[in-house]
Amino acid sequence: IRAMGDKAESKIRMKAAGVPTVPGAEGLESFSEFEKAADEIGYPILVKASAGGGGKGMRIVWDANDLPEEIDAARREALHAFGDDRLLIEKYLADAHHIEFQVFGDKHGHLIHLFERECSVQRRHQKIIEESPSPLLTPELRKEMGEAAVKAAQAVGYYNAGTIEFIFNPADSTFYFLEMNTRLQVEHPVTELTTGLDLVHWQIRVAAGERFPYSQEELTQRGHAIECRIYAEDPANGFLPSTGKLLQYLEPRGPGIRVDSGFRSGDEVTHFYDPMLAKLIVHAENRGAATQKMQAALREFIVHGVVTNIDFMQAVLSHPDFANGKVSTRWVEQSMDSGSLLPRERQQAVGFQMLIAAALTDLTIVNRQSKIENRNEPDPFSPWKNPNGFRN
Numbered sequence: 001i002r003a004m005g006d007k008a009e010s011k012i013r014m015k016a017a018g019v020p021t022v023p024g025a026e027g028l029e030s031f032s033e034f035e036k037a038a039d040e041i042g043y044p045i046l047v048k049a050s051a052g053g054g055g056k057g058m059r060i061v062w063d064a065n066d067l068p069e070e071i072d073a074a075r076r077e078a079l080h081a082f083g084d085d086r087l088l089i090e091k092y093l094a095d096a097h098h099i100e101f102q103v104f105g106d107k108h109g110h111l112i113h114l115f116e117r118e119c120s121v122q123r124r125h126q127k128i129i130e131e132s133p134s135p136l137l138t139p140e141l142r143k144e145m146g147e148a149a150v151k152a153a154q155a156v157g158y159y160n161a162g163t164i165e166f167i168f169n170p171a172d173s174t175f176y177f178l179e180m181n182t183r184l185q186v187e188h189p190v191t192e193l194t195t196g197l198d199l200v201h202w203q204i205r206v207a208a209g210e211r212f213p214y215s216q217e218e219l220t221q222r223g224h225a226i227e228c229r230i231y232a233e234d235p236a237n238g239f240l241p242s243t244g245k246l247l248q249y250l251e252p253r254g255p256g257i258r259v260d261s262g263f264r265s266g267d268e269v270t271h272f273y274d275p276m277l278a279k280l281i282v283h284a285e286n287r288g289a290a291t292q293k294m295q296a297a298l299r300e301f302i303v304h305g306v307v308t309n310i311d312f313m314q315a316v317l318s319h320p321d322f323a324n325g326k327v328s329t330r331w332v333e334q335s336m337d338s339g340s341l342l343p344r345e346r347q348q349a350v351g352f353q354m355l356i357a358a359a360l361t362d363l364t365i366v367n368r369q370s371k372i373e374n375r376n377e378p379d380p381f382s383p384w385k386n387p388n389g390f391r392n
Helices: 007-017 031-041 064-082 139-154 188-195 199-207 287-300 310-318 331-338 344-374
Strands: 045-049 059-061 087-091 097-105 111-123 126-132 160-169 174-181 224-231 248-250 257-261 276-284 302-304
Touching: 007 087, 007 139, 007 174, 031 045, 031 064, 031 087, 045 064, 059 064, 064 087, 097 139, 097 199, 111 139, 111 188, 111 331, 126 188, 126 310, 139 160, 139 174, 160 199, 188 199, 188 224, 188 257, 188 276, 224 287, 224 310, 276 287, 287 310
Parallel strands: none
Antiparallel strands: 045 059, 045 087, 097 111, 097 160, 111 126, 126 224, 160 174, 224 276, 248 302, 257 276
C-alpha cells in the first residue's frame, strides 16, 4: 500500500521492474522544474497529485501559458483532499482508453490476473461505466497486458485483490502503467460475473492464509458484463450532485441483473457523502445482449426525489461510438460539448413529457374538486382511468 499509494514512487518501481510507464517526471518542486520537464515531454501534459486518486488534484494542460495556473489549482486540491501537495506530470494521451487488470495473489507467492475491465466512459476522471471483456483487446494483447499486470504486482510482493490500471492507445496498441489500486474496486462485479469467482469470498480466505487454488490457465472469461454507476447528479448541469429525499426508489430485478446499493425509499441523499446511489450490473452471452439488458434494466430503475444520471446512461449506451468501442477517456466531455449525448429532439421531448404530466396532474385536481363539489362520480375521461402508455 505504501509503495503503490504514492504515484511517483510507484512509477519508479514499475520502471525498475520493466513495466511500460507513461513518459513523465516525478519529484518536481519549483515551477522552473515543471516548466522544463513539460517542454521536454511535450504538450498536452497531465498534472497529477502524487498521493492522489479519483481524479482529484488532476489537471490537463494544453499549452505552456496555462501551466502556472493549473499547477496552483492542482496543488490546492491535492492538499485539501490528501494533505499532500506534491505533484508529478505525465504526457497526456488525448484519445486513450482506460483498461485495468484485476490481479489476485495469496501469501504463498501465487499471483495471477483475472482479466481486464474497460473503464473509458468517465466524467471528471471518474469512471461511470465499466465492462468486461474490453471490446478492443485481441487475445495476444490481453495476454501481454495481463503478464505486465502480474509483473507489476509481483514487484511489490503483493497479495490479495488489487488492480493494475493502464492507459491504452488504440492507434498503435501500446499501453502504459497508470497506477495500482491496492484494494477491491467499485467495478469488481463485472469481473465476478465473467469469471464466476466471488472476489470478496477469496479475499477473506486468502487473508486467513489459504492458497488461491486456480492457475492462470484454469481461469477463463464467459459472456460479457457491464456496470453502470447510478449517481444522484445532474449531467445537464455539469454533473453537479443532487440532494433530497428518495420519494420512490425501485430497483430492477431479473435473470442476469445485479444491484449493489445502500438506499431505499424514504432515505435522504445528502451532500456529506459520495452521490453514488447504486451499482447496476448485467451479464449476458455477448456485448450486444449485455447492452440491451442494461438498457432494459435502466428503464426499470425508478428514482423520484433527486435528479439521477439514468437517462444519461441510456444516451451513452445508445450511442454508435459506444457500440463500436470508440469511447476514449475524453469522449463524455467532447460529446457533452457537442450536444450529441442529449440531442435537441430529446430535450424537446423531455420538456413535452413534463408538460403532459403537469396537464394530467391538473386534470386530476379538477376532477377531484368536481367530485367534492357535485358529489358525482369522477370524469369518465380522466387520464387515470385509462393509463395505457403513460409513464410518469
